[in-house]
Amino acid sequence: MTPAIEVRQVYKRFGALHALHGIDLEINTGEFFALLGPNGAGKTTLINIIAGLTLASSGSARVKGHDVVAEYREARRMLGVVPQELVFDPFFTVRETLLFQSGYYGIKKNNGWIDEIIHHLDLADKADTNMRSLSGGMKRRVLVAQALVHKPPVIILDEPTAGVDVELRQALWRFIKQLNRNGHTIVLTTHYLEEAEALCNRVAMLKNGSIVVLESVRNLISNISGHRIRLRLSPDTLPTALQLLAISHDQGYHVLAIEECCQLENVMAALRAAQTQILELQILQPDLEEVFVKIMHSAENLKPVSV
Numbered sequence: 001m002t003p004a005i006e007v008r009q010v011y012k013r014f015g016a017l018h019a020l021h022g023i024d025l026e027i028n029t030g031e032f033f034a035l036l037g038p039n040g041a042g043k044t045t046l047i048n049i050i051a052g053l054t055l056a057s058s059g060s061a062r063v064k065g066h067d068v069v070a071e072y073r074e075a076r077r078m079l080g081v082v083p084q085e086l087v088f089d090p091f092f093t094v095r096e097t098l099l100f101q102s103g104y105y106g107i108k109k110n111n112g113w114i115d116e117i118i119h120h121l122d123l124a125d126k127a128d129t130n131m132r133s134l135s136g137g138m139k140r141r142v143l144v145a146q147a148l149v150h151k152p153p154v155i156i157l158d159e160p161t162a163g164v165d166v167e168l169r170q171a172l173w174r175f176i177k178q179l180n181r182n183g184h185t186i187v188l189t190t191h192y193l194e195e196a197e198a199l200c201n202r203v204a205m206l207k208n209g210s211i212v213v214l215e216s217v218r219n220l221i222s223n224i225s226g227h228r229i230r231l232r233l234s235p236d237t238l239p240t241a242l243q244l245l246a247i248s249h250d251q252g253y254h255v256l257a258i259e260e261c262c263q264l265e266n267v268m269a270a271l272r273a274a275q276t277q278i279l280e281l282q283i284l285q286p287d288l289e290e291v292f293v294k295i296m297h298s299a300e301n302l303k304p305v306s307v
């Protein structure tokens with residue numbers, strides 16, 4: 001089966017900066033895929049190349065088998081992109097913006113689908129409001145709507161929930177999950193790792209323009225062994241005997257890593273011996289955020305390449 005997205009040996013230079021450094025990536029039809037990485041890792045650059053908005057310095061990208069340069073129109077028609085930056089025409093209303101966007105794809109009668117999108121993104125009250133009068137979160141909803149007007153089989157969302165309230169976040173994910181169930185391929189970038197963990201099947205982690213991890217969410221998390229204990233103590237000092245287990249100390253909470261649950265007894269004994277009182281105790285399971293932090297620290301060798 002033709003992959004939804006196929007990226008081969010993509011390099012991108014901005015002057016001396018190598019923003020992408022030999023990216024190879026295949027995303028299958030029907031996947032809910034997360035593209036993660038710290039600020040400046042190259043996520044938006046890669047998305048712009050896939051969307052045909054930026055030219056790669058070398059390498060190629062295809063959407064549903066269509067080369068994004070040689071077959072730009074076909075590739076673009078297969079793809080809906082929710083951009084990270086808010087860009088819009090202030091003089092159109094929400095509905096006009098969506099009708100205009102439909103026209104751009106040569107779709108004449110699109111009111112039924114536009115109504116559906118407006119409903120799912122909770123924009124009905126604002127359908128006849130000019131774009132310039134919308135709040136930031138509302139504008140972002142319109143960007144999502146715009147990406148969906150031509151029912152693209154592949155949808156890329158570049159930080160769609162930045163600055164968006166809880167209610168829309170939930171409504172948006174319900175809608176996007178439904179699109180995914182209906183066969184649409186979804187690619188998501190986000191700095192909210194719990195969102196990626198809850199929604200996505202597979203993840204690519206990008207660092208300094210290179211993919212440092214490409215794995216299923218389940219495997220990534222299950223590769224982190226053991227449990228975490230989160231403690232608030234009085235006095236707020238970890239007894240020396242436990243310092244080897246410590247992985248963080250933040251805002252009065254100590255997090256310890258243990259391999260087996262039975263080690264909890266030793267932790268309790270060490271606290272008792274030090275006459276340290278437990279104010280709070282939680283057992284945490286490893287999550288994607290922990291994997292991310294670990295990987296980003298362990299991939300320190302991959303520095304940005306400048307010439």
Ligand SMILES: Nc1ncnc2c1ncn2[C@@H]1O[C@H](COP(=O)(O)OP(=O)(O)OP(=O)(O)O)[C@@H](O)[C@H]1O
Pocket residue numbers: 014017019037038039040041042043044045046084
């Ligand atoms: N048009 C441009 N001209 C010069 N440098 C650029 C340009 N666009 C991006 N860059 C640089 O390329 C690198 C990758 O940027 P990119 O926007 O792809 O990162 P990102 O992973 O999307 O980050 P964020 O999480 O902050 O959105 C950064 O160092 C950025 O400064």
Ligand SMILES: [Mg+2]
Pocket residue numbers: 043044045084158
């Ligand atoms: Mg970005």
